[in-house]
Amino acid sequence: MSKIKGSQLFALLISIRIFSVICMTDLTNANSMAGVAVSTAVQILAVTPMLLLYKDSSFSLKKEMLFGKFGKLLYILFFILWGAVSFSNLWEVTKSVYFPIESSFTGAVILGAVCVYTASLGIKALFRASGLIVGLIGISLIIMLVGAYPKAELTHFIPDADFSGIIKAAVRDFCRSGELVMLFILCELVPKGKRKAVTVFFTAKLILTELIAAVEITVLGKIINISDFPFFTAGAFSQPMSIQRADSVYMILFTILCVLTATVQITLSTMLINELLPDLKYKSLITAVLMLAVSSALNITQFDITVLSGILILILAVAVPIIMYIRRKFHENKKDNSSLTAVSNA
Amino acid sequence: MKTHLHTVPIIPELEKNISKIKEISGGTSELLFNEVNISGIHCCLMCCEGLVSTAVLTQLVIKPLMELELDSVSPKGLLEHVNSNMMLSIDRPIADNYGDMFRLLNSGFIVLAVDGADYILAFGAQGHERRGITEPSGENNLTGSHDGFTELIRTNMSLIRRRIKSPHYVQKLIVTGDTSQTDICICYMSDRVPQHLIDRILQSIENIKLESVFSTGYIKPFLEPKKKSIFSSVGMTERPDVLCSKLTEGRVAVLIDGNPYALYIPKLVSDNFQTLDDYNFKPYFGTFIRWLKYAAFLLALLLPAFYVAVAVHHPEMLNSTLLLILADAEKNAPFSITAETVGVLLMYEIIKEAGIRLPKVVGGAVSIVAGIIIGDSAVKSGLISTPLLTVAAISVISGFVMPGLSQSISVLRIIFVICGGIWGLFGMSLCASVVLFNICSTEDYGFPYTAPFSPFFGKAMGDTLVRTGFRKKQEQNFTVEELHEQN
Numbered sequence: 001m002s003k004i005k006g007s008q009l010f011a012l013l014i015s016i017r018i019f020s021v022i023c024m025t026d027l028t029n030a031n032s033m034a035g036v037a038v039s040t041a042v043q044i045l046a047v048t049p050m051l052l053l054y055k056d057s058s059f060s061l062k063k064e065m066l067f068g069k070f071g072k073l074l075y076i077l078f079f080i081l082w083g084a085v086s087f088s089n090l091w092e093v094t095k096s097v098y099f100p101i102e103s104s105f106t107g108a109v110i111l112g113a114v115c116v117y118t119a120s121l122g123i124k125a126l127f128r129a130s131g132l133i134v135g136l137i138g139i140s141l142i143i144m145l146v147g148a149y150p151k152a153e154l155t156h157f158i159p160d161a162d163f164s165g166i167i168k169a170a171v172r173d174f175c176r177s178g179e180l181v182m183l184f185i186l187c188e189l190v191p192k193g194k195r196k197a198v199t200v201f202f203t204a205k206l207i208l209t210e211l212i213a214a215v216e217i218t219v220l221g222k223i224i225n226i227s228d229f230p231f232f233t234a235g236a237f238s239q240p241m242s243i244q245r246a247d248s249v250y251m252i253l254f255t256i257l258c259v260l261t262a263t264v265q266i267t268l269s270t271m272l273i274n275e276l277l278p279d280l281k282y283k284s285l286i287t288a289v290l291m292l293a294v295s296s297a298l299n300i301t302q303f304d305i306t307v308l309s310g311i312l313i314l315i316l317a318v319a320v321p322i323i324m325y326i327r328r329k330f331h332e333n334k335k336d337n338s339s340l341t342a343v344s345n346a
Numbered sequence: 347m348k349t350h351l352h353t354v355p356i357i358p359e360l361e362k363n364i365s366k367i368k369e370i371s372g373g374t375s376e377l378l379f380n381e382v383n384i385s386g387i388h389c390c391l392m393c394c395e396g397l398v399s400t401a402v403l404t405q406l407v408i409k410p411l412m413e414l415e416l417d418s419v420s421p422k423g424l425l426e427h428v429n430s431n432m433m434l435s436i437d438r439p440i441a442d443n444y445g446d447m448f449r450l451l452n453s454g455f456i457v458l459a460v461d462g463a464d465y466i467l468a469f470g471a472q473g474h475e476r477r478g479i480t481e482p483s484g485e486n487n488l489t490g491s492h493d494g495f496t497e498l499i500r501t502n503m504s505l506i507r508r509r510i511k512s513p514h515y516v517q518k519l520i521v522t523g524d525t526s527q528t529d530i531c532i533c534y535m536s537d538r539v540p541q542h543l544i545d546r547i548l549q550s551i552e553n554i555k556l557e558s559v560f561s562t563g564y565i566k567p568f569l570e571p572k573k574k575s576i577f578s579s580v581g582m583t584e585r586p587d588v589l590c591s592k593l594t595e596g597r598v599a600v601l602i603d604g605n606p607y608a609l610y611i612p613k614l615v616s617d618n619f620q621t622l623d624d625y626n627f628k629p630y631f632g633t634f635i636r637w638l639k640y641a642a643f644l645l646a647l648l649l650p651a652f653y654v655a656v657a658v659h660h661p662e663m664l665n666s667t668l669l670l671i672l673a674d675a676e677k678n679a680p681f682s683i684t685a686e687t688v689g690v691l692l693m694y695e696i697i698k699e700a701g702i703r704l705p706k707v708v709g710g711a712v713s714i715v716a717g718i719i720i721g722d723s724a725v726k727s728g729l730i731s732t733p734l735l736t737v738a739a740i741s742v743i744s745g746f747v748m749p750g751l752s753q754s755i756s757v758l759r760i761i762f763v764i765c766g767g768i769w770g771l772f773g774m775s776l777c778a779s780v781v782l783f784n785i786c787s788t789e790d791y792g793f794p795y796t797a798p799f800s801p802f803f804g805k806a807m808g809d810t811l812v813r814t815g816f817r818k819k820q821e822q823n824f825t826v827e828e829l830h831e832q833n
Contacts, residue, residue, distance in 0.1 A: 098660075
């Protein structure tokens with residue numbers, strides 16, 4: 001299996017996170033920003049068992065009994081769902097922001113085809129690409145900040161007295177943190193520097209989310225509440241150069257991040273399907289088609305998956321590692337006791 | 347490379363031996379046989395006309411041999427005496443089969459066959475016509491050396507050896523191609539390249555089952571990964587100084603006889619943006635030039651597509667003045683902007699191809715026809731708009747900055763234009779994603795093409811993102827092995 005650097009893991013996770021932030025519609029006030037901070041703190045606590053598991057060099061996800069067929073299937077379903085959310089995001093954005101495509105579905109199909117190809121290039125290509133995409137994110141954010149600076153009004157930044165909003169925002173943000181599940185699977189590929197990568201990821205995640213939220217709030221003011229996608233509207237409002245509008249430029253970042261996010265889901269699903277059904281052909285294609293189908297269903301039914309994804313994240317990224325950790329500790333104690341008994345008998 | 351002739355032993359009887367040689371060679375005219383008596387033994391001196399130096403043949407081989415007087419010597423004793431006691435040439439290989447013998451003959455050796463001996467003795471006396479060392483035509487430099495590789499592998503080997511005198515520098519000759527039996531030289535620094543990499547490269551070359559190898563293009567696919575990559579992960583240069591710098595970085599070079607280009611492995615994406623002049627200029631200027639090249643790459647690849655995408659789908663990105671200029675220019679154009687751009691780019695590729703293939707005397711005429719007749723009249727007649735022609739020209743000129751990427755850029759540029767024309771920036775982004783992932787998947791022998799950018803390797807940034815001075819560089823001792831990715 002390919003070995004990945006900690007910095008590459010960070011790049012991939014932060015890229016996926018930025019895509020979520022771009023698609024967020026409710027980062028509209030200081031309370032939601034505080035909610036993100038609370039959620040990040042909770043997430044750090046949530047990934048601790050995962051990191052403790054991987055701290056033990058002998059731990060391998062593949063060998064764990066709990067991670068059997070049912071477990072794998074659950075993870076596959078989660079990745080398909082998360083991939084479908086990426087396609088749905090494209091679907092939603094194309095409805096609000098001008099995309100030169102005939103229909104949202106056509107756009108999603110074209111994007112799906114691209115993702116099938118990019119997923120076929122392997123996980124190493126994915127990690128390397130994310131490293132370069134982080135550079136693109138950096139450049140885009142600099143352009144956004146430069147453009148936003150003259151437009152930003154700090155007076156728009158008024159905290160809400162309703163503190164329950166913070167809790168709601170924190171829960172919502174947690175439910176959107178699918179990268180925690182990906183982290184659990186991807187950590188297996190990173191032999192060194194996991195803890196550093198995770199620490200840097202959470203720090204960068206918090207800073208960048210808050211930064212983008214601050215730009216959106218200060219640039220848009222009250223308009224943010226009627227804006228479908230504040231990131232794109234903020235982009236349209238902040239003009240770094242003497243061009244009339246610049247929001248189309250952020251379409252490039254959005255599309256590339258969408259491809260990356262969907263590719264990650266397809267790759268991870270394919271990886272797990274390969275363990276369940278090694279003889280199955282066209283795994284990437286099947287996964288992409290399933291994602292598109294789920295995405296279409298979500299759009300037709302207008303089903304809000306926030307709660308469902310939250311529950312799945314809790315099970316797959318928090319509960320499973322905790323159970324695995326307890327089981328390992330229990331087995332270790334049992335082993336120690338039996339060896340002690342053997343020594344005393346001897 | 348072994349052929350069936352390698353299994354046929356030399357016939358000791360000279361008459362039969364000569365007949366056999368004539369039979370195998372089909373009575374080819376340039377093979378010369380000189381039957382003589384040396385110390386009373388019937389011998390034959392053979393050589394290929396045009397491949398040996400006549401002066402060496404007569405003065406250093408024939409004359410001493412004819413003056414040789416040995417008493418009661420056996421045929422093998424005669425050959426042993428000539429080989430051990432007479433220094434007729436530095437290179438004196440022995441062959442006991444017709445495969446090796448013909449290879450020596452056809453490589454410009456003089457072959458001495460003695461009646462009664464079941465092997466032959468050869469003397470290196472190559473003296474064929476060759477092109478002198480001239481300035482490379484494809485990789486011009488202002489301040490670098492002015493010598494380039496030639497078609498002769500030995501000359502090329504010496505050009506490198508003159509620059510790297512370290513005993514760790516190794517040049518290994520192997521032969522490939524059943525018919526052409528081409529000499530291939532693997533060059534590397536034994537203290538900087540791991541043996542497993544050398545073994546893998548040698549294995550790749552040994553796996554070549556081609557009948558003949560006439561240029562680098564025959565070998566390249568066997569050194570590249572099987573995955574279909576847009577950009578080549580095997581580098582090519584015709585400059586010995588450039589190759590030497592690559593060798594000292596721990597890369598492996600492959601020289602091919604009959605070709606004035608050397609291949610090197612691995613090639614990184616950053617190599618396309620480095621020239622030897624960068625290292626002769628002040629570091630700040632070297633860095634400035636490097637950044638210009640990165641910008642030129644983006645312009646060459648994306649500018650026409652961006653123009654089409656913005657003009658067709660995202661006019662809101664332009665300010666009113668630019669928009670009016672564009673609208674005014676395009677209102678009379680008979681074709682869509684996408685078709686117009688693709689047409690202009692294809693026309694440029696045709697003109698370029700014609701310019702390369704035509705004799706130099708006609709080249710000037712092509713420039714006149716292309717520049718004045720096609721360019722000027724197309725704009726005046728309204729077939730092509732002036733802004734589009736300007737954009738295409740900027741893009742094409744930018745592409746000249748990185749000659750190593752010209753093939754990929756030519757094709758990708760047109761694909762980007764089509765995607766930009768159909769789906770605007772969304773299409774361009776999808777196309778960019780495909781290219782990005784493809785580049786990222788490219789690797790050769792475990793060296794990622796995108797290194798040191800991704801995976802990021804800070805130490806190498808001093809020679810990629812910027813060009814640091816040699817004072818700083820001398821402390822780094824960088825080799826590409828540091829970029830090797832674990833599997």
